[in-house]
Amino acid sequence: MEDIRKGKGDWEWFVKARFGLFIHWGLYSLPARHEWVRNFEEIPNEIYDEKYFTRFNPDLYNPEEWAKIAKKAGMKYAVITTKHHEGFCLWDSKLTDYKATNTPAKRDLLREFVDAFRKEGFKIGFYYSLIDWHHPHFTIDRYHPLRNHPEKEKLNKNRDMSKYREYLHGQIKELLTEFGKIDIMWLDFSYPGPDGKGKDDWDSENLVKMIRELQPHILINNRLDLEDEWDFITPEQCVPNKWPEINGKKVIWESCQTFSGSWGYHRDEATWREPEELIKTLIDCVSKGGNLLLNVGPTSRGEFDYRARERLEKIGEWMYYHSDSIYGCTQAPEEFKTPKDCRLTYNPEKNRLYVHIFSWPYKFLFLEGNAYKEKVIYAQLLNDKSEIKIGLDEWHRKQLGDIDGICLVLPPFKPKVAVPVIELFLK
Numbered sequence: 327m328e329d330i331r332k333g334k335g336d337w338e339w340f341v342k343a344r345f346g347l348f349i350h351w352g353l354y355s356l357p358a359r360h361e362w363v364r365n366f367e368e369i370p371n372e373i374y375d376e377k378y379f380t381r382f383n384p385d386l387y388n389p390e391e392w393a394k395i396a397k398k399a400g401m402k403y404a405v406i407t408t409k410h411h412e413g414f415c416l417w418d419s420k421l422t423d424y425k426a427t428n429t430p431a432k433r434d435l436l437r438e439f440v441d442a443f444r445k446e447g448f449k450i451g452f453y454y455s456l457i458d459w460h461h462p463h464f465t466i467d468r469y470h471p472l473r474n475h476p477e478k479e480k481l482n483k484n485r486d487m488s489k490y491r492e493y494l495h496g497q498i499k500e501l502l503t504e505f506g507k508i509d510i511m512w513l514d515f516s517y518p519g520p521d522g523k524g525k526d527d528w529d530s531e532n533l534v535k536m537i538r539e540l541q542p543h544i545l546i547n548n549r550l551d552l553e554d555e556w557d558f559i560t561p562e563q564c565v566p567n568k569w570p571e572i573n574g575k576k577v578i579w580e581s582c583q584t585f586s587g588s589w590g591y592h593r594d595e596a597t598w599r600e601p602e603e604l605i606k607t608l609i610d611c612v613s614k615g616g617n618l619l620l621n622v623g624p625t626s627r628g629e630f631d632y633r634a635r636e637r638l639e640k641i642g643e644w645m646y647y648h649s650d651s652i653y654g655c656t657q658a659p660e661e662f663k664t665p666k667d668c669r670l671t672y673n674p675e676k677n678r679l680y681v682h683i684f685s686w687p688y689k690f691l692f693l694e695g696n697a698y699k700e701k702v703i704y705a706q707l708l709n710d711k712s713e714i715k716i717g718l719d720e721w722h723r724k725q726l727g728d729i730d731g732i733c734l735v736l737p738p739f740k741p742k743v744a745v746p747v748i749e750l751f752l753k
């Protein structure tokens with residue numbers, strides 16, 4: 327871990343946890359056609375509020391149930407949208423009326439969330455949108471729902487970003503003083519340049535200072551438009567091709583991804599990913615030293631959609647048998663070459679290597695190179711801990727010749743798990 331760039335917060339738990347739940351939940355769960363619906367359809371406050379704010383009533387909301395589902399899936403931390411770009415707040419903020427307590431929900435939904443997830447042992451992360459399409463002083467820029475308003479310039483004359491800034495800092499202060507220990511502050515997002523917003527608009531430097539003063543252990547993401555004041559980076563909807571580095575140092579990273587093409591609940595979106603591919607994505611992240619933050623967009627009734635539940639269940643089935651190759655694991659030492667169609671992860675404390683077989687080969691898996699030859703002392707399938715023999719029998723050796731490395735003798739058919747894993751004990 328020496329060659330990793332560390333930020334200022336407590337990062338050890340984070341890189342061990344590897345798998346988190348992202349939750350995007352707000353008024354946009356009612357239109358149910360993307361959390362950016364206000365932007366896409368250029369909806370002004372009056373209409374949005376009249377339609378959705380007055381009707382937000384999550385009658386089935388049960389965060390304990392959410393926490394149980396997430397725990398079963400193998401997730402260790404949860405990051406929730408306390409406020410998304412639409413500006414609506416899930417908690418009882420003293421700085422606005424635009425909050426859950428004033429909807430038919432009539433209560434602080436964030437507090438219930440925090441209590442329930444803490445009870446199940448989760449670390450807690452707060453997503454907070456720097457962008458705010460509802461606040462009267464947030465100036466109309468290129469992403470704002472009123473960007474094509476004929477009197478945009480005139481409207482902007484009455485808007486004062488410094489007032490918004492004060493609001494933003496005040497709200498974050500509330501979030502970090504009223505909910506106990508918060509482990510991650512996930513701020514979203516900056517888009518500097520013409521008609522955009524960046525560090526000066528948010529006063530990012532002082533914001534970070536305040537956050538670290540209030541909760542010194544907290545991890546802050548990298549979307550504040552600051553060069554260096556962050557703990558981890560956040561590739562979105564992708565996995566980097568290798569462990570990302572900045573100035574020659576590997577960085578702590580977390581890929582955030584959705585099950586389908588939307589973060590907020592989207593009823594009609596149909597590009598839902600297959601559980602096996604999602605599991606492979608998690609493995610892929612860990613094999614490059616990263617985390618996966620997988621998102622659910624609950625419905626307006628406060629439930630996880632059946633498609634999300636199905637997938638989380640499948641991931642959980644795999645994690646039940648294989649979490650040893652995820653928790654506490656990271657990229658394998660370079661001397662171990664990744665075998666064909668596989669991903670490697672490594673647990674430095676246990677000194678064990680995990681070979682994830684993405685495509686099941688017939689009979690033999692070749693692990694090439696001296697490192698395997700010199701260091702592997704025992705191999706087993708992780709799902710049932712049954713021995714995997716090492717080495718070819720004479721008859722095959724004669725046909726295949728000597729190999730550079732070692733050969734694992736696999737069962738003739740793929741074990742009944744989404745992605746089989748072989749655990750290698752090392753010298």
Ligand code: GLC
Nearest residue numbers: 350361362514515562582589
């Ligand atoms: C983007 C989107 C947003 C989503 C976020 C998650 O920045 O604006 O809707 O919350 O990504 O990373």
